[in-house]
Amino acid sequence: MERVEQPGTAGDIASTSKRPLDIREHVERADYQTIGTPFAKDAKMTARNVNVYYADKQAITNVSLDIGRNEVIAMIGPSGCGKSTFLRTLNRMNDIIPICRVEGEFALDGEDIYGEEQDTVLLRARVGMVFQKPNPFPKSIYENVAYGPRIHGLAHNKAEMDEIVEDSLRRASLFNEVKDQLDKPGTGLSGGQQQRLCIARAIAVSPEVILMDEPCSALDPIATARIEELIDELRENYTIAIVTHSMQQAARVSQRTAYFHMGKLIEVGDTKQVFTMPKHELTENYITGRFG
Ligand SMILES: Nc1ncnc2c1ncn2[C@@H]1O[C@H](COP(=O)(O)OP(=O)(O)OP(=O)(O)O)[C@@H](O)[C@H]1O
Ligand SMILES: [Mg+2]
Secondary structure, rough: OOOOOOOHHHHHHHHHOOOOOOHHHHHOOOOOEEEEOOOOEEEEEEEEEEEEEOOOOOEEEEEEEEEEEEOEEEEEEEOOHHHHHHHOOOOOOHOOOOOEEEEEEEEEEEEOOOOOOOOOHHHHHHHEEEOOOOOOOOOOOOHHHHHHHOOOOOOHHHHHHHHHHHHHHOOOOHHHHOOOOOOOEEEHHHHHHHHHHHHHHOOOOOOOOOEOOOOOOOOOOOHHHHHHHHHHOOEEEEEEEEEOHHHHHHHHOOOHHHHEOOOOEEEEEHHHHHHOOOOHHHHHHHHOOOOO
16 A cells, blocks of 8 residues: 655654744654555645644644645545544644644644734735634624735725625635625525625635635535536635535545545545545445444
8 A cells, every 4th residue: 555755753853943934744653554645745734743732632644735825625534533623723723722732733834823923813814714604703694705804904995895805705706796785784695695695704814825614515416516617617726624414515625635534634635536446444344434
């Protein structure tokens, strides 16, 4: 079986007091090895040697993974395997869970996102998130989208803000449906429209990466198809990581797929390969429906 090349060992790293300049070269040996290609040729985000704990319970065990620029990477695996936990490490959303402790090295365009000087509000604007359940603010459609650009000072006047709001709603393919009711509450929209509103809200601050945690699980097939088309369009300008329970969805929208099992990254590779020729038995069992 093909093994991931793992240059350096925990011992090598421990013997140098300085942080490695290129964290891409720093992968520790774990009690298991991820099969496939966790490294992207052109990485937008880099996660190395990630361990996550909730109090003393370990939820992620030694995961190293790149998110490639302008790619959609799907994260799949049985319930409780740590998909959401791992996704949240990428924009430090786990910081707000007091019992959660994150270890590892994370970079966005080579910049340490867990560094002391990192502003998490700014980070979450650069690495936006769309949640499983659409969660518009209890404000108007316009204000839902304008909120982020306002707190980040992205518009100098009303005309500029109007333009950002319209452009974001257009890119989320919602504008035509809501253009005559921008002052109506966002919570009054249908589930699929609310999810597109949340996507518009996420892209309004011009993020570089969008994390989506089961964004279609509350939607019907038509709304789901709209979101999937949108993900494909957004890939031109953004980098996207999506957690999904739907293998069809992963196959349709992603170029790479990562299979998690009990907190470990078991296999990662080109989506087509993972779904047609999985290399690990656990991946095969999962995608053929024998597990999870
Ligand atoms: N806030 C939390 N406090 C304590 N334990 C947590 C918390 N969030 C997740 N966990 C635990 O961490 C493990 C991984 O959970 P996580 O939610 O990341 O899994 P998941 O793969 O996203 O599952 P699902 O597919 O059901 O959403 C589970 O054992 C879960 O119980
Ligand atoms: Mg989850």
